[in-house]
Amino acid sequence: MNKQELKNNINRYCKVKYGKTISESKDYEIFNALSLALLEEVVDDWNATKKLYSEQKQAFYLSAEYLMGRALGNNLISMGVYEEVKELLQELNINLNQIEEIEEDAGLGNGGLGRLAACFMDSGATMNIPLQGYGIRYSNGLFNQKIVDGAQVEEIDTWLKYGDPWSIRREDEAVVVDFKDYSVKAVPYDMPIISYGSKNINTLRLWQAEPLVEFDFDYFNAQDYAKATAMKNKAEDISRVLYPNDSKEAGKLLRLRQQYFMVSASLKDILAPVLKGEEKLDVKDLGSKYAVQLNDTHPVLAIPEFIRLLVDERGVSFEEARAAAQKVFAYTNHTILAEALEKWDVKLINKLFPRLLEIIKELDKLFIEELKIAGYTKDQIEEFRIIGNKQVRMANLAIHMGFAVNGVAALHTEILKDTELSNWYKLYPNKFQNKTNGITPRRWVRLCNQELSAFITELLGTEDWVKDLSKLKGLEKYINEDRVLNRLTAIKKTKKEQLVAYIKKVEGVELDPASLFDIQIKRLHEYKRQLLNAFYILDLYYRLKENPSLDIPKVSFIFGAKAFPGYVRAKAIVKFIGEIAKLINNDASINGKMKVIFVENYRVSYAEKLFPAAEISKQISTAGKEASGTGNMKFMVNGALTFGTYDGANVEIVQEAKEENNFIFGLRVEEIEAIQGLEEGYIPEAYYEAQKDLKKVVDSLIDGTFSDGGTGEFKDLYHSLIKEGDTYFLLADFKAFKEAEDKVFEAYKDQRRWAQMSLMNIANAGIFSSDRTIMQYATEIWGITPITLK
Ligand SMILES: *Cc1c(COP(=O)(O)O)cnc(C)c1O
Numbered sequence: 151m152n153k154q155e156l157k158n159n160i161n162r163y164c165k166v167k168y169g170k171t172i173s174e175s176k177d178y179e180i181f182n183a184l185s186l187a188l189l190e191e192v193v194d195d196w197n198a199t200k201k202l203y204s205e206q207k208q209a210f211y212l213s214a215e216y217l218m219g220r221a222l223g224n225n226l227i228s229m230g231v232y233e234e235v236k237e238l239l240q241e242l243n244i245n246l247n248q249i250e251e252i253e254e255d256a257g258l259g260n261g262g263l264g265r266l267a268a269c270f271m272d273s274g275a276t277m278n279i280p281l282q283g284y285g286i287r288y289s290n291g292l293f294n295q296k297i298v299d300g301a302q303v304e305e306i307d308t309w310l311k312y313g314d315p316w317s318i319r320r321e322d323e324a325v326v327v328d329f330k331d332y333s334v335k336a337v338p339y340d341m342p343i344i345s346y347g348s349k350n351i352n353t354l355r356l357w358q359a360e361p362l363v364e365f366d367f368d369y370f371n372a373q374d375y376a377k378a379t380a381m382k383n384k385a386e387d388i389s390r391v392l393y394p395n396d397s398k399e400a401g402k403l404l405r406l407r408q409q410y411f412m413v414s415a416s417l418k419d420i421l422a423p424v425l426k427g428e429e430k431l432d433v434k435d436l437g438s439k440y441a442v443q444l445n446d447t448h449p450v451l452a453i454p455e456f457i458r459l460l461v462d463e464r465g466v467s468f469e470e471a472r473a474a475a476q477k478v479f480a481y482t483n484h485t486i487l488a489e490a491l492e493k494w495d496v497k498l499i500n501k502l503f504p505r506l507l508e509i510i511k512e513l514d515k516l517f518i519e520e521l522k523i524a525g526y527t528k529d530q531i532e533e534f535r536i537i538g539n540k541q542v543r544m545a546n547l548a549i550h551m552g553f554a555v556n557g558v559a560a561l562h563t564e565i566l567k568d569t570e571l572s573n574w575y576k577l578y579p580n581k582f583q584n585k586t587n588g589i590t591p592r593r594w595v596r597l598c599n600q601e602l603s604a605f606i607t608e609l610l611g612t613e614d615w616v617k618d619l620s621k622l623k624g625l626e627k628y629i630n631e632d633r634v635l636n637r638l639t640a641i642k643k644t645k646k647e648q649l650v651a652y653i654k655k656v657e658g659v660e661l662d663p664a665s666l667f668d669i670q671i672k673r674l675h676e677y678k679r680q681l682l683n684a685f686y687i688l689d690l691y692y693r694l695k696e697n698p699s700l701d702i703p704k705v706s707f708i709f710g711a712k713a714f715p716g717y718v719r720a721k722a723i724v725k726f727i728g729e730i731a732k733l734i735n736n737d738a739s740i741n742g743k744m745k746v747i748f749v750e751n752y753r754v755s756y757a758e759k760l761f762p763a764a765e766i767s768k769q770i771s772t773a774g775k776e777a778s779g780t781g782n783m784k785f786m787v788n789g790a791l792t793f794g795t796y797d798g799a800n801v802e803i804v805q806e807a808k809e810e811n812n813f814i815f816g817l818r819v820e821e822i823e824a825i826q827g828l829e830e831g832y833i834p835e836a837y838y839e840a841q842k843d844l845k846k847v848v849d850s851l852i853d854g855t856f857s858d859g860g861t862g863e864f865k866d867l868y869h870s871l872i873k874e875g876d877t878y879f880l881l882a883d884f885k886a887f888k889e890a891e892d893k894v895f896e897a898y899k900d901q902r903r904w905a906q907m908s909l910m911n912i913a914n915a916g917i918f919s920s921d922r923t924i925m926q927y928a929t930e931i932w933g934i935t936p937i938t939l940k
Contacts, residue, residue: 151191151231153238159187172242177252178312180244185222185315188229189342196342196351199939203280207438209932210420211283212413212452213445215264215392216271216354217292218256219593219754221316221341222249224272227597228344254309255753257291258356258392260714261673262587262780263484265754266558267445269780269920270927272590275345275352276617277921278936279928284416286408287317287339287356290391295712295751300728301859302713302721317341317356325418326362327411329502334385335360336415346592347617349939357415359388395716399498406498410506413452417459425463433460433470437477437553441932444481444552447492447544453479453551454509462505468512472551480931481548481555482585484777486562486570487677493541510542517550524577533573549574549581554931556583559778559799565819585927586802587778588920591619594784598758601641602788606912609634619787619919626913635905642765642789642908649763659735659747661706666898669790670768671710671752671760674720677775680711681867682880683768684727685847686887687746691734692846694743702895706745710752710760719870722863724748729856757781762788765904766813766894769794770887772878774819776800783918789908793894795883799918806914811907815890816883825882834876837884844884848872 163183164175172180226232236246259265267283274281293304317339324337336357343352361382369378387404388411396402420440424431431439444450453475460471485491499507514536521531532538536547549555549571555578557563563584567575575582596603596616607613609628615621628634646663654660661667670683687707694700709727713720731746749756767785769776769792776798786792786803792812794800796819804812817825825832838845850856851868858864871881898904916922928934 151229151234153234156187156191156235157238157242159190160184163187172244177249181222181249181252182313182315184235184239184249185225188222188225188235189316189318191229192342192344192351195349195939196353199349199351200353202937202939203282206280206937207441207932207934208280208282209274209441209443209928209934210416211267211270211274211281211443211445212416212449213264213267213283213285214409214412214448215259215445216256216267216283216285216356217259217261217264217754218268218271218341218354219758220250220253220255222253223597224593225316225342225344227592228272228276228346230346232597252312253755254307254312255291255755256309257307257753258285258288260292260392260712262778263446266587266780266920268754269588269590269593270924271343271352271354272592273588273920273924275343275350276347276590276592277925277928278345278348278350278938279352279924279934280937281352281924281928281934283343283352283354284412284419285354285356286389286392286412287358288389288392289358289386292392292712292753293715297724297728297748297750299859300732300748301725304715314339323419325415327359327414327418329407329410330504331502332381332384333362334388334411335362336411338415338419355416355419357389357412359385359411361385397716402495402498403502406494406502409448410451410455410503413449413455416449417452417455421456421459425459427464433466433474436474438933440478441934442479443927443931444479444548446482446484447548450481450492450544450548451506453547454506454513457509457513458505461509472513472516475551477553479548479552481545481552483545483555483557483566483571486565486777487775492544494544496537496540496542499542507542510536510547513547513551530573534577549578553581554583555581556585556931557777558585558587559802560584560586561774561796561798561801561819562777565774583930585923585931586799586917587780587783588918588923589780589783589787590920591616591787593758594761595787599641599645599762599788601644602638602762602912605637605641617921619921620916622787622913622916624913625909629906629909632902635902635909638789638908639901639905642763645762645788649759652759653747653749657747657749659745661708661745661747662704662742665704665706665745666766666894667706667708667764668766668768668793668894669708669710669760669764669785670770671708671749671757672779672781674711674713674717674723676719676723676870677772677878679770679772679878679880679883680709680727681723682770682883682887683707683709684723684730685844685880685884686891687734687744688730688847688850689843689888690891691730691737691740691744692843694740695737698740702743703898704743705895706747708760708764709746709748710756711748712752718863719867722858722861722867725858726851726856726864726867729858733856757784761785761790764788764790765898765908766790767792767794769797769800770816770883771795771797772883773797773817773822775878783915786911786918787915789912791894791904791907791911793890802917803911806917807911808914811910813890813894815886817879817886822879832875832879832882834871834881837881838872841885843888844881848881 160183163186291307296303320338341354365378457471460466761784767790769782779798795816851864
């Protein structure tokens with residue numbers, strides 16, 4: 151990159167966009183001008199990559215969520231010019247960090263599933279895989295969270311307010327999506343996904359919904375302005391928010407519309423050469439040209455839509471179209487929570503796209519015939535059916551029609567095969583695969599922990615580890631070198647100090663960087679058991695009050711989580727933690743020995759500050775409930791030790807980094823199943839009555855210790871444990887949790903040993919790179935080999 155040229159380009163964009171010189175420009179204006187100047191650098195390679203990919207088999211990733219976070223810093227790292235641009239800006243008296251901080255997160259997702267899609271995009275480009283992402287360009291991302299008096303308040307996210315310099319609107323590639331009642335335009339916005347270490351530029355294409363005509367001229371002329379723009383609003387609603395509230399039928403219809411909008415636009419785009427007849431393609435060969443990965447069930451309508459396009463618009467026979475679909479689609483399952491397995495009322499589908507319902511019914515019928523021939527009884531067939539109880543079962547449609555089904559961690563895939571989907575596994579043993587999730591090392595180490603990255607590069611003598619994370623294994627040989635261990639400890643301290651300064655600035659709370667940083671950050675959900683962590687903290691506080699000389703290190707408990715707006719219990723847990731924090735942080739008698747903070751608005755950019763500062767990674771889901779987790783991997787590679795249950799990818803984490811370097815506790819899947827299999831089942835009251843310490847913290851929900859503002863929310867939490875059977879086994883795991891924490895405190899006394907444990911975690915985090923995961927998808931599912939732009 152030519153420095154002077156880049157300077158000139160930034161200057162020019164400031165001029166033509168804002169009519170200013172650089173020095174007169176505001177931070178967001180510089181952010182936009184710099185982004186455009188960088189985009190300009192990659193456009194030629196981007197177009198060349200598209201052409202290169204179009205000449206061979208391609209994979210398409212369909213996902214309702216992409217939790218991208220910020221683009222600028224990541225793109226600078228991928229382009230290999232972060233330091234150079236930082237210096238260049240310094241010459242202009244501009245601080246790059248300040249410019250990075252002005253960027254709004256693209257929060258087009260909820261949590262792990264959406265962040266996985268974002269990591270896959272990054273890794274697809276770096277591994278030079280012909281992979282394109284498709285999704286929806288929500289004009290408002292996941293809500294911004296305010297914590298007011300300890301409780302969550304949602305505010306609208308307006309991520310586009312400063313513009314979106316990293317997207318290019320492709321008006322000329324817009325397509326029309328037809329619903330039964332009206333049609334809308336889907337306009338693609340393309341984001342470049344920049345490879346680290348090669349010239350490939352992949353694409354994330356997000357669709358924006360717009361009306362076919364801006365407004366109705368006749369109504370406007372008749373001065374009925376509401377009616378004149380009614381269609382514009384109806385169209386724009388489709389790409390307004392992720393997962394609109396669906397407590398009523400209107401909301402359900404909107405969600406369903408979104409799903410079809412995304413898949414119909416994407417397939418028209420993917421199949422354009424076929425549909426336009428430009429390409430003489432044998433339908434039987436579609437499976438050797440395209441692979442479409444369905445990220446969970448949200449994009450599963452792509453299957454009947456694919457068939458519809460071939461049959462209705464290309465005159466292909468139903469049998470042939472069905473057979474082609476069975477070679478193109480693959481499905482990723484992300485959960486075993488029954489509530490998350492999507493089902494849609496036949497009535498709703500019929501209301502929006504009756505032709506799709508016809509196709510789904512036909513698929514159901516053909517499937518039944520196959521099962522009959524295979525010797526299944528009517529009762530057995532019922533479980534497999536695509537339509538049941540007047541609902542379309544999206545997972546069944548995907549498993550039957552897809553050529554591959556994958557779980558997202560070893561334990562998760564085993565549970566799918568053994569229990570949740572065991573009959574499907576018997577029917578289609580060859581479809582099932584495991585693809586353990588991963589995270590991109592570019593964002594989650596190289597960008598967010600530049601101090602650690604520089605040290606790793608120094609030790610390994612090369613920066614290759616950023617695109618081959620297995621190289622971290624080479625750090626193990628330093629396990630007894632004090633120089634290395636001390637540097638690791640010093641880097642952790644630096645990252646803690648940076649976090650402390652940031653928290654002070656945005657939350658107004660002061661933490662001690664010398665305290666143990668114990669962090670639980672993830673969506674708020676009962677199965678993730680933030681409430682168990684809260685109970686533990688409260689119990690520790692009571693013990694400290696009783697015994698001021700209790701032998702524990704100074705400790706900071708940090709939470710970050712958004713609760714889905716309609717999830718009352720999750721919001722009650724936020725409030726409960728807020729109350730505990732208030733009690734503990736305001737108690738001068740404990741001399742600041744412990745602090746609790748619930749950080750506001752947990753999101754990707756905040757996560758980038760939290761993971762590098764963590765010493766304990768809290769991963770305490772009920773065994774069997776967390777499909778994989780990826781937060782656990784981000785902690786690990788940044789040197790935090792896992793405090794967790796034997797669940798999801800925690801199992802593989804301790805397999806790699808060894809159990810002695812982490813803290814594993816609690817019931818295992820088999821033990822939970824055994825308890826559930828007992829005649830009397832699980833009796834939470836037994837634990838509650840037998841453990842005075844446990845009873846005291848649980849009772850704090852109802853005995854007036856804390857106020858829920860008269861909402862009755864805390865009493866409801868109490869009921870979930872005592873009356874409703876404690877679905878997630880908090881009470882059963884409390885004792886083991888405490889014992890494991892004692893081990894943490896004991897271990898923390900020996901800082902040298904702690905640094906060794908930390909080093910072992912970093913050195914063995916290699917397999918949790920999403921580069922490894924995406925290569926496995928490419929070779930084991932899609933049948934695609936990398937191709938590098940020359
Ligand atoms: C990684 C990540 C997640 C997923 O965290 P889990 O602990 O795996 O649930 C969620 N949200 C954000 C912002 C993340 O970066």
